[in-house]
Amino acid sequence: MTLSPLPIVRLKPKTDARKLRHGSPWVFANEVVTDRRTRAIAPGSLALLEDAERAALGVVAVNPNSKIFCRMLDRDPGAQVDQAWFAARIARALALRERLYAQPFYRLVHAEADGLPGVVIDRFGDIAVVQPNAAWADAQLGPMIEALVEVTGVSTVIKNASGRARALEGLGEEQEVLRGVAPEGPVPVEMNGALYMADLIGGQKTGLFLDQRENHAFAARLAQGARVLDVFSHVGGFGLAALAAGAEHALAVDGSDPALSLAREGAAAMGVTERFTTRRGDAFEVLEMLVGEGATFDLVVCDPPAFAPTKQALDAGLRAYEKLARMAAPLVAEGGFLGLCSCSHAADLTRFRAASIRGIGRAGRQGSLIHTGQAGPDHPLLPQLVESGYLKALFFRL
Numbered sequence: 577m578t579l580s581p582l583p584i585v586r587l588k589p590k591t592d593a594r595k596l597r598h599g600s601p602w603v604f605a606n607e608v609v610t611d612r613r614t615r616a617i618a619p620g621s622l623a624l625l626e627d628a629e630r631a632a633l634g635v636v637a638v639n640p641n642s643k644i645f646c647r648m649l650d651r652d653p654g655a656q657v658d659q660a661w662f663a664a665r666i667a668r669a670l671a672l673r674e675r676l677y678a679q680p681f682y683r684l685v686h687a688e689a690d691g692l693p694g695v696v697i698d699r700f701g702d703i704a705v706v707q708p709n710a711a712w713a714d715a716q717l718g719p720m721i722e723a724l725v726e727v728t729g730v731s732t733v734i735k736n737a738s739g740r741a742r743a744l745e746g747l748g749e750e751q752e753v754l755r756g757v758a759p760e761g762p763v764p765v766e767m768n769g770a771l772y773m774a775d776l777i778g779g780q781k782t783g784l785f786l787d788q789r790e791n792h793a794f795a796a797r798l799a800q801g802a803r804v805l806d807v808f809s810h811v812g813g814f815g816l817a818a819l820a821a822g823a824e825h826a827l828a829v830d831g832s833d834p835a836l837s838l839a840r841e842g843a844a845a846m847g848v849t850e851r852f853t854t855r856r857g858d859a860f861e862v863l864e865m866l867v868g869e870g871a872t873f874d875l876v877v878c879d880p881p882a883f884a885p886t887k888q889a890l891d892a893g894l895r896a897y898e899k900l901a902r903m904a905a906p907l908v909a910e911g912g913f914l915g916l917c918s919c920s921h922a923a924d925l926t927r928f929r930a931a932s933i934r935g936i937g938r939a940g941r942q943g944s945l946i947h948t949g950q951a952g953p954d955h956p957l958l959p960q961l962v963e964s965g966y967l968k969a970l971f972f973r974l
Contacts, residue, residue, distance in 0.1 A: 580624040580653060583617055585609075585638060585646060593627040596634075596648065599960040601688045603636065603646035615640050619746060620715030622649070622657055637693065637712030641746040647693035647710060657716065662723035665691045670727060673699075673954055681765050682954040683786050684728070689956040689964050694741070697724065698782040700763050700774060703732040705782040706754070709741035721754050732756030736782055740885060751777070762838055764845060768793045769820035771845045772811050773838040787951040788813055788879065791917065791969040794947055795877055796821035798913045798971070802874035805829070805866070805907060807859050812839030812852075814877040814915070819848045823875075828854045829862045863903040876908050877915035884920035893923055894931045901935025905943075908974045914943065917969045925968050932970055943972030 587593055591607040603625065608614065617623060619639040625646055626632055632653035636646035649657060669690040673682045684704065685697035694710025704724055708714045714737075721733055733755040742749065762773035767789050774783035792814055799818035806815035809828035816839065819826050828839050836854040843852040855862055859880065878900050884893025901916055908914045914936070918928045925948070936943045949969035950957070957965045 580632075582622055582624045582635065583613070583638075584626055585614055585617075585623045585636065586626045586630070587628050587633075589628040591628065593633060595960070596625075599958070601648045601693055601958065601961055602644050603648075605640075605643055605645040608645050610640075610645075614638075620711035620713075622712070624653055637710065639711045639745055642711070642744060647688075647712065649691075649693065649712075659719040659723045659726070662692075662716075662720045663727050666697075666723055666727045672956075676953055679766065681767065681786070683952075684954075686955050687964070688961050689958040692720075694745070695720070696782070698784070698786060699728065699730065700765060700776060700783070702730050703734065703756075703759065703763065703776060704728065704730045705734045705736050705776055707736055707739075707782060709737075709739070709745065709747075711745050711747060714747060717754075725755060730755075732758070734758065734776055736776070762841065764842075768796055768817045770812075770816035771842050772813075772816065773841045773845070774811070775834070775838060778834070785810060785813060785879075787919075787955045787967050788917070788969075789954075790952040791915070791949040792817035794949055794969075794971065795875065795913075795915055798875050799823040802912075803872075803909075805871075805873040805876040805904075807863065807876070807878040807904065808880045809839060809854075810835050810879075812842050813879060815839070815852065816842050816846065816848075818875065819843070819851055820846065823851070825851050825853070827873075828852070829859055830854070830856065831858060832856075860899070860903060863900075863907065867903070867906050871907060872909040872912075873907055874909050874912045875915070876904050876912070877917070878904050879915075879917040882920040883918070884923040887922050890922045890927075893920055894927055897923065897928060897931040898935040898938070901932045902938045903935075905936045905939035905941040905974060908941070911973065913946075913971060913973055915969060915971045917967070919967050921963045921966045923968075924962070928968050929970060932972075936972065936974070941974045943974045945970060946973050947971040 625636045634651040684699045696707040735752045738749040776783040796817045800822040804818040804826040815826035815828040883896040951967040
């Protein structure tokens, strides 16, 4: 037994501790001994995790209100989670990104894979947008932000705390400027030769989907001289990358007026307004209308929100992915390309690929799979946590 000032949480006798020793970062509520003492631990508190034989496994963050009862923070039972601890984790994450990217626009911290469970930090030059999606991160926000500023030198830090992950932790939605001054307007971000306008205050998530950078680049390789359809475009993701690579024309489809307005701003800043058009509406309805109009494109890319965010939604989500493929495939010209993406945790690559192939087949088309993509290297995957490999991108030649 290890002496520690922290409260102790112990695994149940039949819980296998080997997965934790081999790198698994989560302990679920049904795997720990719960009594009045453990249930009384305040959400976000730190504790010492022990196996059933009382051998210390490490320092964990505890949330009795979550199905994820413990998140492993440090396998050293004597670790002090303070500003210096955060600085070491952030510095290690920064070293990878600086090796990967010439400009400071990237995901700086990708939760468990960077040793900060439930924490997302996206960097936009001198601005960092922080999503503390776990109770412990909210509780430790002060030293975390001090360390972030110390290590990176950013002048502005924005807390953009919203979404399903926080709700599962029993946390509310919050938005706050923690350091510096909020940007007066959208922040221009250059990727793959395209210019995107990121709304860091009112936009979705942290303002830009940085995880698609590598998939944008692959699609751009197919886009020279092409007519491009970018469905669920957000701020112009695939469409603007295609135009930067020499596409003849791109049509961006999204349900959000503000997102399409930002996409048009990006196109204007790139000087490609005459080759870029937008259409607001439900994606499935717009696809149906385009088929009715007899439209065809050399490259069609669909990047929808998560249709299967949970295991309970998996079957319905897979049907939605199949439907999307079935409706998009007729719009691809003979010999053209269809890109289909999924950011659903619950739909693994095998299931998503099967649903996409079924949809293409039901449309009367046949496709060769030419590329399988995932999130970029600034969104590292923790092998012991399948949820960290959420993004899939499939490109077919039809």
